[in-house]
Amino acid sequence: MPQRIHLSSPHLGGLERGYVDEAFASNWIAPLGPHVDAFQAEFARCVGAPHALALSSGTAALHLALQLVGVGPGDDVLVSTLTFSASVNPIRYLGASPVFIDSERDSWNMDPVLLEEELEARARAGRPPRAVVVVHLYGQSADLDPILAACERHGVPVVEDAAEALGSTYKGRVPGTLGKAGIYSFNGNKIITTSGGGMLVSPDEELIRHALKLATQARDAAPHYQHSEIGYNYRLSNVLAAIGRAQLRVLEDRVAARRANHTYYVRALGALPGVTFMPEAPWGRHTRWLTTLTVDPARFGADREAVRLALEREDIEARPVWKPMHLxxxxxxxxxxxxxxxxELFRNGLCLPSGSNLTADELARVVNVVRAVHQRR
Known part of the structure; x- marks a missing residue:
């Protein structure tokens, strides 16, 4: 029987073992060490960020970022609605309330026009938000210039959730590095992985320094254990950082492989009636972390769920587009x-298997199932 095809499985190469062996040989197994320091420095150079902090997850990074831009109980935070819940949960950790902003169609990301409308309405009402969290979805940057400009006019800090978008570009710049703080994820399904992990970046050195303190249980500078604020256990282990260093070296290869997957799907499925792929916006490079499409049931002859279930029957994992947070x-x-x-994107949207380690035969299996659904209907 053919093996199951996963949506986005980890893709390890030949470099990781050497870095991990080095961590074991040096006995640096704790959530600090030379690989953590090196991973932070190498990642900062990769994305062009002045300062970076390796953490246990992208969620941890977002939690710290929001706390350090001043989000607290009773505040409102504007956030993309088309995203995973991890973009919103840290807002609630801090006792604040999310306010959801719809997508635009060019990139499926936060609509800058609606964001501006919400900021102006809140300014008139004397209810400014404490922060804006803009999500870069499925490997594509949001339209950052109007978003950043609107937030600057209203004095609202921007935190970028680039968990899904490492390797993407925006007008020659790197999403995640243009706001007050940005976060990335190295979860097992991401374009590069440390098994579990994340990174917080910022141009603000003091923000990163304070985040480091909070991430290590907020221990004060003293020979004994002393704490003047509440902290967290959010540091990345030296072993996982070793994996991350190896993965970072092949980032461009992973982007190229996922974009090649997308090209294959477009050539094989793009002419089917009712099938429309997530567009690549004109402002930058879409990594195609996940290849995502919409299915118009009236034209295709079946809805998104019928396609997903047909794939599942053939042991192929596909998922609906994120269910909007406001639902x-x-x-x-x-x-x-x-x-x-x-x-609408949730109702009709489907994410196809997109791993950078997919074989030609596996891609063909996916395509054959999708085409068969259309032909039967």
């Missing part, structure tokens, strides 16, 4: 601006 039971009581674009 999630846990967030349904919170405010939103717009929502119909994200709802």
């Amino acid at each position: 999630q039971p846990v967030f349904s009581a919170f405010e939103r601006r717009g929502g119909h674009v994200a709802e």
